[in-house]
Amino acid sequence: MKLAFFANINHEIRTPLNAIEGYSQLIVEENDPEIRQQHYEIIHNSNDMLQRLLSEALDVSKLEANAMTFFNKPCDIPSLMNELHGIFKLRMPENVELALEDCPPLTLVIDRNRLTQVITNLFNNATKHTIKGRISFGYDQNDDKIRFFVKDTGEGIPKDKIDVIFDQYVQLGSGTSGVGLGLTICKGIVEQMGGTIGVDSIFGEGSTFWFTIPAQ
DSSP states (O other): OHHHHHHHHHHHHHHHHHHHHHHHHHHHHOOOHHHHHHHHHHHHHHHHHHHHHHHHHHHHHHHHTTOOOOOOEEEEHHHHHHHHHHHHHTTOOTTEEEEEOOOOOOEEEEOHHHHHHHHHHHHHHHHHTOSSEEEEEEEEEETTEEEEEEEEOSOOOOHHHHTTTTSTTOOSOTTOOSOSOHHHHHHHHHHHTTOEEEEEEETTTEEEEEEEEEOO
């Protein structure tokens, strides 16, 4: 699996690098403003992809070395969720509806950036596997735990992959972009927050990824 991971990350890194190199040359030679803008957007998106790949690899290294840092401060959760809703709307696939469930008042002492990272990774995972239908996200409180969730009406997860979906280097399909680290990072962050993470899925109907963290 690790050998397959290195082969995959080599391919994934070369893809945006080749795009940046090729379109950087084309944008210099192109005079049409509209085409230049298209080239710029490809370069910009490729740069984002490259940064995300490197960031994921670094985060996994930190988790394995138990060196990931957390800066906990009071965070207004409804405000954070509304902020994420505004960002996610810009990334939605065609024919897919986005919904933010009701957000009851809640303040947590937590690392806001790490919480955002987990929810965003789960959302990005949902968009990769949802062609049509709906993606919703939110949270609820159960006793002394807060449960966050991202629910989709996508392709679902085969039964033989549910137990390993959070393992390193595992991807849902051969056609999936990325290197199979996003869910591993989510699991590591949630566990270091003192929580648990899981998924409920029916193949062909959709999935609900969830994680719980202590309310205190």
